[in-house]
Amino acid sequence: MDTKLTKNKIYKEINIFLVILSIIIFSISLTKTITEYRNTKYIHKTNFYDEYNIRSYIDSFDETLKTYLYAYEDMEGTIRQDIYKAEKERDKKEKENLLKESENNIRSMGKSQGLTEDEINENVERAKENILSEDNDIDAYFYNIKINTFETIARTKNIEFYIEDNTGAKITNIKDNSFEYKIKNKEFEDENYYYMYFPNSKNDNENNLYSKELSKVYPDLIDYYNRETVKYYRIPKNLNEGDNLYYEWDYRKGALNTLKRYSIISLASGIITLILAILSYKYKNKNKDENGFMERLYLKLPLDIKIFIPILCVNTIKELITNVIPYYSGNSYSNKIIALSIVAIIVTYLLIKDMILIIGGKRALGNILTKKYIIIVIDKLKNCYIVSTTAFKVSAMIFMTALAIWCTILINYYSYWNYITVMTAQIYVIVYLIILTAYVIIVFGEANILNIKSRKIADGKYEKEYKKNRMIIFKEIESNMLNIEEGLNGALDKAIKSERMKSELITNVSHDLKTPLTSIINYVDLLKEENLSQEKRDKYIEVLDIKSKRLKILIEDLFEASKVTSGSMEFEKEELNIVSLLRQILGELEEKISLAELNVITKWSETKAILFLDGRKTFRAFENLVNNIIKYSMRNSRVYIEVISNDEEVIVIMKNISSYQLDFTAEEIVERFKRGDKSRSTEGSGLGLAIAKSIVELQGGSFEIDIDGDLFKVTIKFKK
Structure with missing residues (x-):
């Protein structure tokens, strides 16, 4: 039973396709039949030789022969001497008259131009030569008649x-x-x-x-x-093939055959359409309450897709009715339109049926797909940078305005166009006016907010907490203004910090310069005593030497830091092996390392790690780092120095355990005159790390400090 029901459904759906196809074929053949009948009736008369173009063709042929017989006696081309002589005599008289007229004109013009009699005579003779040189005109006339006639006879076979x-x-x-x-x-x-x-x-x-x-x-x-x-x-x-008479007759014969063929096709397709319509009605009555496969598939579509598809189908059906049926030529385009039209007609029928059942309350409305995707698109657009720019929004509004102007012109001057097109244009103009009103209100509102905000910034009133995303049109300008405000806030903070550092710099420089300088003054005063023993004198001189050297180092560091800060430091770069450089530094500072009771563990490859750097200044940077380790590392601890070299860069890592509590940040420690011991009891200027960092960065490297508890780590990277 189920199998039989399924077969009936399949037959029903196939039958629907066949009915529509046969109706289209019947329409095409009937249109062609009517067209060919009209052509036969009004172009081809009952008698072929009654047609105007055929009569004109025969009449033209007769005129050609009449002209030939006037000039020639027979088909061999014998010229009629009496006619030839008469034409020659007529031509001679015409030339004589022309000579007289030309001579009179030349003499009249010559006198008006002030020419001499000899010059006038010369012009007359020249004109005579030109006129008399055209003796062959009559011969050419007879020759052309002959050639034209023979060619016409050759072309006319019937x-x-x-x-x-x-x-x-x-x-x-x-x-x-x-x-x-x-x-x-x-x-x-x-x-x-x-x-x-x-x-x-x-x-x-x-x-x-x-x-x-x-x-x-x-x-x-x-x-x-x-x-x-x-x-x-x-x-x-x-008629024999080969001339216009035959081709006209053949065209007429073909038209009559075409009329006969289309008449037969129209009759046959009409009968087939009638039979298929009866069968379709029969299958419909057998399965009234059963939906076919196409309808079940259609019902699964969302409502907006159901409505949208038939709108697309309208143009296809229109193309079928206006172009394919009247002018069917059997090409691939026409066949494609017929196939699409069958589907379009079925879909349109299903939509109409669906709407009737929905309005009657016999079928549910169904879900709406576009609602979900519109929400998704809006969310995506919110995160799209291009869409968020003011230029895009203004450009979109300009485009919408141009389209609205075009739609207005279409409505006013081309209302005879397709009804759906004009109606769509009217809807668009209404929607545009609503959007334009909202757009203008938003623009003025946001412009007012930006104006107030810019005045506050101009007055130096910066908002620490400003609610972002308040703008719709001028979001990009809002973002730029916030960046300006944040930049000004940052600049203000930097100015305060710079002022604080300047105060600390003066204090630290005063302290660090005053301490050795005071010692030098005091010991110089002691050396001035007369009853000073040689032993004490030598001891005081040694102290003076130490203090003066410390003062010298401090002043050199100050000059170095000044050069680095001002950017006036010059670099003489050359190929430099970082591993050899570190070995040299550790060798020179070996005594200090030993006195500090440190165990330096190195890890590097024996192969060269070549970089293009200034050797002297790079030496200074790494020497500062090693001296820093010696000064502030815990006694009897290990120090790790590692060099990693790969195809792209060279990395130098130095790690040590501090003997002081590291209660400062990585940013603070590289400030000028910042010391690891805040009591400033150790030797040093507090400029070593700052100078090292600047030398590294000015040569294109990176300088990073990491602090983890008492672990102090410096990482330096240079690109190869």
Whole structure:
């Protein structure tokens, strides 16, 4: 039972396709039949030789022969001497008249131009030579007549003729030698030809002058001014291929066959359509409450897609009705439109049925797909940078305005266009006006907010907590203004910090310069005592040496830091092996390392780690770092120095355990005059790390400090 029901559904759906297809075929064939019938009725008359273009063709051929017989005696091209001489004489008189007229004109113009008599005579002679040199005009005229006639006869395969005038001159293209006898005896009848006979004035009373098929051609060829010429024409009833008569006849025959073919197709497709319609009605009654496969598939679609698809189908159906059915040519485009139209008609039918059932409350509305995707698109657009820019929003509004202007022109001046197109334009203009009103309100509101905000910034009133995303149109400008405000806030903070550092710099420099300087002054005063022993004098001199060297180092560091800060430090770069440099530094500071009771553990490859750097200044940077380790590392601890070299960069890592509590940040420790011991009891200027960092960065490297508890780590990276 189920199998039978399924088969009925399949037959029903196939039958629907076939019914629509047969209706389309019937429409095409019927349209073609009507069109061809009209062409047959109004273009092709009942009699082929009654058509205007055929009569004109035969008349033109007759005029060509008439002109030839005027100039020639026979088909061999014998010129009529009397006509030739008369034409020559006429041409001579025309030239004489032309010579006289030209001479008079030349003399008249010469006198008005002030020419001498000799000059005028020279011009006259030149004009005579030009006129008399055209002697061959008559010969060319006769020659052209001959050539034109022979070419016309060669092109005309289906008109045979015999023409004779009262002088005995005759022309013919009939090959039958006995035919002249038949004409004299009026034997015109021939089952294979239509004929026309034009007697001279002596035989005006003769009857049976033409075939009835040529009755309308005959009057066109009567020469009422020359009744002394006998003419005879005949045309085969079955035309031979090769001239315009045949091609016109063949076209007419083809049109009649086409009419016959389309008539048969129209009748057959009409009968098939009727049979399929009856079968479709039968299957419909058997399965009234059952939805077919196509309808079940259609019902699964969201409502907005159901409505949108038929809108697209309208143009397809329109193309079918306006172009394919009236002008079907069997090409791939026409066949594609027919296939699409079948689907379009079914979908449109299903939509109409669906809407009727929804309105009647017999079917649910269904879900709306676009709502979900509109929300997704809006969310995506919010995160899109280009869409958020003011330029994009303004450009979008300009485009919408241009489109609205175009739609307004369409509504006012092209209302005769497709109704759906005009209606869509009207809806768009209404929506545009609503959007434009909202846009103007938002623009003025946001412009006012930006104006207030800019005034506050100009007055130096910066908002620490400003609510972002308040703008819709000028979001980009809002973001730029916030960046300006944050930049000004940052600049203010930096200015305060710089002022604080300047105060600390003066204090620290004063302290660090004053301490050794005071010692030097005091010991100099002690050396001035007269009763000072040699032992004490040597001891004081040693102290003076130490303090002066410390003062020298401090002043050198100050100059170095000043150069680095101002950017005036110059670098003389060369190929430098970092591993060799570190080995040299550790060798020179080996005594200090030993006194500090540190165990330096190095880890590097024996291969060279070559970089393009300034050797002296890079030495200074790493020497500062190692000295820093010696000063502040915990006694009897390990120090790690590692060099990592790869294809892209060289990394130097130094790690040590501090003997002081590291209660400062990585940013603070590289400030000038910042010391690891805040009591400033150790030697040093507090500029070592700052100088090292600047030297590294000015040569394109990176300098990073990490502090983890008492672990102090410096990482330096140089690109190869």
